[in-house]
Amino acid sequence: MIRAAYQVETPLDPSLVAEMMAGEQSSGTFVKVKGETEAIRERFGARVTHLEVLEELDSPSLHSAYLERKGVKGPWKKVAVEIEYPEDNVGINLPNLAATVAGNLFDLGELTGLRLMALQLRPEYRDRYSLPTHGIAGTRSATGVANRPLFGTILKPNIGMSPTETADLVEQLCEAGVDFIKDDEIAGNHPYAPVEERVSAVMQRVRQFRERTGRNVMVAFNITDELDAMCRHADHVQAEGGSCVMASLNWCGLSALQSLRASTPLAIHGHRNGFGAFARHPALGIDFSAYQTLYRLAGIDHMHVHGMGGKFADQTDEVAHAAKLSLTALGGTDDRVMPVFSSGQWAGTLPLTCNKTQSSDFMFLAGGGILAHPDGVAAGVASLQEAWQSIEAGTPLEGANRPALARALDFFGER
The missing domain is CATH 3.20.20.110 (Ribulose bisphosphate carboxylase, large subunit, C-terminal domain)
Incomplete structure (x- = not known):
């Protein structure tokens, strides 16, 4: 698995937001589609492995027109989230790895802040990428x-x-x-x-x-x-x-x-x-x-x-x-x-x-x-x-x- 740690900010239910993030960056989208079978979700779906509310905030760090349209108000919560992505979702493809763990997450309207904090890879998976020559x-x-x-x-x-x-x-x-x-x-x-x-x-x-x-x-x-x-x-x-x-x-x-x-x-x-x-x-x-x-x-x-x-x-x-x-x-x-x-x-x-x-x-x-x-x-x-x-x-x-x-x-x- 590829484990990504995030710090996010949202006025919504953090557990729902974290699940939405995992779906958005793996097998799902904002609504369930016909071909999204249980077998696909089981093999390729990302999984939320950790969620912790760190603090509540009186105001958002970033503007979200999406939340304004929905009429959503604060308080806003700063949340630590960890998500695991199957290695098969990426293969050995560095740009696609970056797109998987970051990509559209930075644009999601449900979030008023998102920071990719760390990536944890299996040593065997890391070693399949380029190594320093010197x-x-x-x-x-x-x-x-x-x-x-x-x-x-x-x-x-x-x-x-x-x-x-x-x-x-x-x-x-x-x-x-x-x-x-x-x-x-x-x-x-x-x-x-x-x-x-x-x-x-x-x-x-x-x-x-x-x-x-x-x-x-x-x-x-x-x-x-x-x-x-x-x-x-x-x-x-x-x-x-x-x-x-x-x-x-x-x-x-x-x-x-x-x-x-x-x-x-x-x-x-x-x-x-x-x-x-x-x-x-x-x-x-x-x-x-x-x-x-x-x-x-x-x-x-x-x-x-x-x-x-x-x-x-x-x-x-x-x-x-x-x-x-x-x-x-x-x-x-x-x-x-x-x-x-x-x-x-x-x-x-x-x-x-x-x-x-x-x-x-x-x-x-x-x-x-x-x-x-x-x-x-x-x-x-x-x-x-x-x-x-x-x-x-x-x-x-x-x-x-x-x-x-x-x-x-x-x-x-x-x-």
């Missing part, structure tokens, strides 16, 4: 980084640099000691910097650095596009000796990510930009728990979880929970993905991240935290490394004889 172990192996977080950055300025200017910055960052570099999500196939030209220019410097030092810096090139173009760009990255590509999950979609996974052995860096549209309102959308399950079934290797104490709206515990979910296996095999912290991160936010995550299996990306360090890029990277040294030693960041870190604390700590 995941945590493969990413560590590719970069040669063990027993600490991967420290990286985002290319800034986000856009506007020519391929040569981008390559110059990448070379500088490699020399400064970063483990990982990624494009910003809005960096694309620009007329002034086509993807393939940018990849070739950057990878020439990365290969030269690798050959000279033995260090392999992983670069995630943003190849977000229509599917044929993404596959073509991934092939070019591979041909140039690259190890990673990045895609904007929400705008490419589940099936495109599955096809990209099937077409390339490279690590896929999953960027969740736009996730706030799905999740920021507590009464509507898809919680990260369910979201990450769906996209992990597409076979990604890294997953953005935002950052702690950063520039986005997430609470610290939300970010920590997202990271821990990424580090939890869904199937019988090791399908964990590497959580990626970014958004306003710098040396001073690293201790909280380590404390809340209770793991070193993550990427810690500091854009301005490296590139805007007052003593330069190398000092920006050193400030992260020195912060990690303090964490390992169990000493406060302040007061240590770590010059790059001290300058970072003085400069970023005032912001």
